[in-house]
Amino acid sequence: xxxxxxxxxxxxxxxxxxxxxxxxxSSAGIKALGQVTDSRPVxxxxxxxxxxxxxxxxxxGNVYLDVYAQIASNPLGYNNPALxxxxxxxxxxxxxxxxxxxxxxxxADTAEIIQGLLDMAPKGQDKVWSGLSGADANExxxxxxxxxxxxxxxxxxxxxxxxxLKSVMSNSAPGSPELAILSFERAxxxxxxxxxxxxxxxxxxxxxxxxxxxxxxxxxxxxYPLDKYEAENKKEDERCLAIVDDILKSWSIPVAxxxxxxxxxxxxxxHASKEFFQGLRDLTxxxxxxxxxxxxxxxxxxxxxxxxxxxxDLSPAPDIVTFSKKFQSAGYFFHDPxxxxxxAYRQFNTWCGDPARMxxxxxxxxxxxxxxxxQRTKEVGQYMYSKLEALSSKYPKYIKNLRGKDxxxxxxxxxxxxxxxxxxxxxxxxxxxNMGGCAESSVRLRPTLVFEEKHxxxxxxxxxxxxxxx
Amino acid sequence: xxxxxxxxxxxxxxxxxxxxxxxxxSSAGIKALGQVTDSRPVxxxxxxxxxxxxxxxxxxGNVYLDVYAQIASNPLGYNNPALxxxxxxxxxxxxxxxxxxxxxxxxADTAEIIQGLLDMAPKGQDKVWSGLSGADANExxxxxxxxxxxxxxxxxxxxxxxxxLKSVMSNSAPGSPELAILSFERAxxxxxxxxxxxxxxxxxxxxxxxxxxxxxxxxxxxxYPLDKYEAENKKEDERCLAIVDDILKSWSIPVAxxxxxxxxxxxxxxHASKEFFQGLRDLTxxxxxxxxxxxxxxxxxxxxxxxxxxxxDLSPAPDIVTFSKKFQSAGYFFHDPxxxxxxAYRQFNTWCGDPARMxxxxxxxxxxxxxxxxQRTKEVGQYMYSKLEALSSKYPKYIKNLRGKDxxxxxxxxxxxxxxxxxxxxxxxxxxxNMGGCAESSVRLRPTLVFEEKHxxxxxxxxxxxxxxx
Numbered sequence: 001x002x003x004x005x006x007x008x009x010x011x012x013x014x015x016x017x018x019x020x021x022x023x024x025x026s027s028a029g030i031k032a033l034g035q036v037t038d039s040r041p042v043x044x045x046x047x048x049x050x051x052x053x054x055x056x057x058x059x060x061g062n063v064y065l066d067v068y069a070q071i072a073s074n075p076l077g078y079n080n081p082a083l084x085x086x087x088x089x090x091x092x093x094x095x096x097x098x099x100x101x102x103x104x105x106x107x108a109d110t111a112e113i114i115q116g117l118l119d120m121a122p123k124g125q126d127k128v129w130s131g132l133s134g135a136d137a138n139e140x141x142x143x144x145x146x147x148x149x150x151x152x153x154x155x156x157x158x159x160x161x162x163x164x165l166k167s168v169m170s171n172s173a174p175g176s177p178e179l180a181i182l183s184f185e186r187a188x189x190x191x192x193x194x195x196x197x198x199x200x201x202x203x204x205x206x207x208x209x210x211x212x213x214x215x216x217x218x219x220x221x222x223x224y225p226l227d228k229y230e231a232e233n234k235k236e237d238e239r240c241l242a243i244v245d246d247i248l249k250s251w252s253i254p255v256a257x258x259x260x261x262x263x264x265x266x267x268x269x270x271h272a273s274k275e276f277f278q279g280l281r282d283l284t285x286x287x288x289x290x291x292x293x294x295x296x297x298x299x300x301x302x303x304x305x306x307x308x309x310x311x312x313d314l315s316p317a318p319d320i321v322t323f324s325k326k327f328q329s330a331g332y333f334f335h336d337p338x339x340x341x342x343x344a345y346r347q348f349n350t351w352c353g354d355p356a357r358m359x360x361x362x363x364x365x366x367x368x369x370x371x372x373x374x375q376r377t378k379e380v381g382q383y384m385y386s387k388l389e390a391l392s393s394k395y396p397k398y399i400k401n402l403r404g405k406d407x408x409x410x411x412x413x414x415x416x417x418x419x420x421x422x423x424x425x426x427x428x429x430x431x432x433x434n435m436g437g438c439a440e441s442s443v444r445l446r447p448t449l450v451f452e453e454k455h456x457x458x459x460x461x462x463x464x465x466x467x468x469x470x
Numbered sequence: 471x472x473x474x475x476x477x478x479x480x481x482x483x484x485x486x487x488x489x490x491x492x493x494x495x496s497s498a499g500i501k502a503l504g505q506v507t508d509s510r511p512v513x514x515x516x517x518x519x520x521x522x523x524x525x526x527x528x529x530x531g532n533v534y535l536d537v538y539a540q541i542a543s544n545p546l547g548y549n550n551p552a553l554x555x556x557x558x559x560x561x562x563x564x565x566x567x568x569x570x571x572x573x574x575x576x577x578a579d580t581a582e583i584i585q586g587l588l589d590m591a592p593k594g595q596d597k598v599w600s601g602l603s604g605a606d607a608n609e610x611x612x613x614x615x616x617x618x619x620x621x622x623x624x625x626x627x628x629x630x631x632x633x634x635l636k637s638v639m640s641n642s643a644p645g646s647p648e649l650a651i652l653s654f655e656r657a658x659x660x661x662x663x664x665x666x667x668x669x670x671x672x673x674x675x676x677x678x679x680x681x682x683x684x685x686x687x688x689x690x691x692x693x694y695p696l697d698k699y700e701a702e703n704k705k706e707d708e709r710c711l712a713i714v715d716d717i718l719k720s721w722s723i724p725v726a727x728x729x730x731x732x733x734x735x736x737x738x739x740x741h742a743s744k745e746f747f748q749g750l751r752d753l754t755x756x757x758x759x760x761x762x763x764x765x766x767x768x769x770x771x772x773x774x775x776x777x778x779x780x781x782x783d784l785s786p787a788p789d790i791v792t793f794s795k796k797f798q799s800a801g802y803f804f805h806d807p808x809x810x811x812x813x814a815y816r817q818f819n820t821w822c823g824d825p826a827r828m829x830x831x832x833x834x835x836x837x838x839x840x841x842x843x844x845q846r847t848k849e850v851g852q853y854m855y856s857k858l859e860a861l862s863s864k865y866p867k868y869i870k871n872l873r874g875k876d877x878x879x880x881x882x883x884x885x886x887x888x889x890x891x892x893x894x895x896x897x898x899x900x901x902x903x904n905m906g907g908c909a910e911s912s913v914r915l916r917p918t919l920v921f922e923e924k925h926x927x928x929x930x931x932x933x934x935x936x937x938x939x940x
Contacts (some may be wrong), residue, residue, distance in 0.1 A: 171681035274737035344510035
């Protein structure tokens with residue numbers, strides 16, 4: 001890549017042709033889609049054939065600069081030529097047509113495909129277990145943690161006793177023990193039942209669903225700007241770590257794993273210090289519980305490191321790191337052999353992942369390495385942060401608590417209310433920028449890894465134009 | 471297709487070159503794979519490039535007749551030309567490369583892609599919600615059932631009260647209510663936490679994992695042959711339905727849905743009568759609970775109907791039908807508009823399915839319809855059942871309780887012990903037949919939908935040869 005020009009055929013700027021977003025064609029499409037599934041959350045009907053790089057087109061001929069990128073999951077821009085080549089490969093076609101039950105009948109290329117994931121693994125991780133989505137990855141990690149916890153108690157290589165084998169079929173202890181995962185307030189870890197039990201961001205994710213009675217701790221709430229409130233924020237770290245310590249000591253159900261996002265994303269881009277994460281690692285060691293780092297949204301380069309938790313110099317490395325989204329595939333990395341149960345077939349299912357998506361993950365990793373995209377994202381993020389900082393001084397009411405300094409393009413800020421935020425995002429679409437929200441009143445930037453300085457300039461210009469008109 | 475010759479380039483018969491299965495190349499491959507993931511459940515390393523139709527090749531040059539077909543998930547044989555064409559299409563390449571967050575940014579072709587699934591939907595179902603695996607499909611269905619159940623109680627369009635909004639964030643009632651799914655002994659519905667709570671087939675699927683305290687009822691256990699024990703089996707139906715009635719009346723937690731497989735597959739190919747299923751439907755209506763039919767393994771043609779529950783003439787149609795495996799995609803069908811929550815974003819996640827796999831599902835459906843493969847599977851199944859019946863008279867010790875008459879190729883039988891079954895399956899591999907087990911001592915046939923009479927003849931010949939040598 002020639003720096004600053006990854007996509008040579010991108011539009012120069014957004015184009016908005018329709019008077020409203022969604023435009024008339026999108027509105028008709030949303031109605032038609034509503035005949036066959038739930039189409040209420042649709043923003044617009046995209047035209048992926050016409051989308052290029054950082055620009056997403058819709059069926060009304062609008063072309064938006066995309067800083068949301070499929071809820072933070074598009075890694076390398078629309079119709080990326082390297083990925084198209086991979087998609088056309090014989091290997092991919094076979095993975096699509098002859099989808100194997102990978103656990104029983106892997107193909108001759110399976111080890112190589114998995115190695116493609118491991119080539120990008122976080123420091124200290126040398127094995128992977130594959131899943132299909134972020135929620136799936138987290139729940140598979142929970143299973144591993146629970147089996148590990150009971151294995152440690154029982155003796156890893158020891159078999160099950162009669163009482164366990166019998167009680168488990170009635171979902172009762174000791175075969176189905178009461179065990180917990182500790183998560184944090186405002187965390188998001190998925191929306192199935194166990195992942196949903198660990199999710200604490202919004203009621204809408206959880207209402208009317210039975211949940212496990214698992215504990216939650218407080219995630220630090222810092223005062224900004226950070227350099228001004230160093231002492232206060234240090235105290236906040238200590239307060240939150242003391243709560244974790246207390247729960248691990250005294251919660252009514254044993255805690256097998258502590259689950260945390262390096263940056264709480266859906267929950268509002270809440271950051272915590274390196275010292276907090278190091279303290280948390282120490283607490284997991286002290287109490288004999290696993291540290292599970294959920295890198296579903298933060299992973300794969302966007303924070304200026306391949307994996308966000310690498311900012312924290314954790315030692316030893318986390319026990320389990322989950323991934324999905326920008327890797328297009330999903331699963332978890334681990335390193336301790338005891339995290340693989342002594343008995344086969346305990347972590348198992350029909351497909352054990354999707355090789356088509358795993359092949360893509362390998363290609364994504366290669367393209368990132370070849371073009372040095374993590375470093376580029378770090379640079380572009382610094383450029384973007386400084387521009388936003390200036391804009392924040394100009395419009396303090398609309399760009400509050402700017403977050404994500406030195407975290408690549410993983411940047412967010414707050415507005416004064418949910419209404420103000422929703423209006424801002426809606427108005428910005430009519431200016432040709434597709435951006436997403438998080439938590440109650442924040443917006444989050446989640447561009448691809450090929451978002452460049454020239455895109456930053458357009459983004460800043462569009463925000464400036466919009467806020468000037470308010 | 472010319473009947474009896476769907477694949478023109480298939481091998482004429484199996485070839486076994488290695489002295490053992492797995493052979494030396496597979497064994498080396500399994501060891502290498504064990505460096506990067508759990509490879510203990512691997513039978514052999516397949517060579518998908520050399521696999522054709524009903525024949526799966528491995529890296530030792532062995533070629534097996536495959537009556538297991540990727541744990542019942544390969545629909546149309548290896549390297550099917552129609553699916554290869556689909557895999558090479560521009561639409562597929564875009565779905566791979568530009569994977570959308572379908573709920574927010576569907577593409578111009580999304581409605582058409584979903585319609586491809588609906589074209590093959592069970593009678594009475596007109597909407598679909600997409601997921602990624604069988605377990606995922608079932609858990610998404612549970613979510614729909616729980617939201618429906620609480621919606622009915624609260625008033626479908628009524629909002630949530632303060633107490634619900636607050637308590638849900640602590641995983642407590644009333645926001646996180648205690649609600650249950652009723653499943654059956656020996657059932658298999660997946661291995662995540664909620665699906666795993668409904669699974670009751672084997673301890674290995676469930677050990678050491680926390681589970682919801684959900685009830686299980688008894689699935690009928692019939693005496694065979696069915697025509698000889700008609701009166702006894704009718705009583706068994708009544709006994710089992712009375713248990714369901716009792717649980718729905720008196721279980722300590724309200725039951726939002728009754729979940730059942732049309733044939734319990736992993737649990738042993740246990741069949742129940744049309745009258746049992748009709749009685750169950752009546753009970754769900756009587757008690758105001760949903761009927762969820764898990765067609766993950768039975769669906770998509772193998773039983774001689776597109777959907778197995780269509781054998782039972784249920785009226786009204788089941789509320790929710792889940793699918794995965796042979797459809798390559800996953801999700802659930804439904805028809806009642808009240809099963810879609812009144813508020814958007816309650817059934818939602820980042821990807822909302824995988825359009826690549828959904829496109830494939832549409833192509834599978836078209837190929838099935840074009841070649842009349844459900845009817846063909848019915849015919850081939852009848853032929854196979856009669857041949858196995860004859861073999862069962864010859865080897866009664868090894869082919870006991872033959873099951874699946876008039877259920878297409880969805881056929882199973884039992885041996886005298888788990889050891890005898892395991893040895894039979896292992897020995898059969900050395901004869902060139904890849905077959906799978908289920909429950910403690912049964913084997914199950916799960917060939918593709920393009921399994922023909924000539925394949926049946928080879929299968930019967932190989933089993934006959936093996937059993938003659940015992």
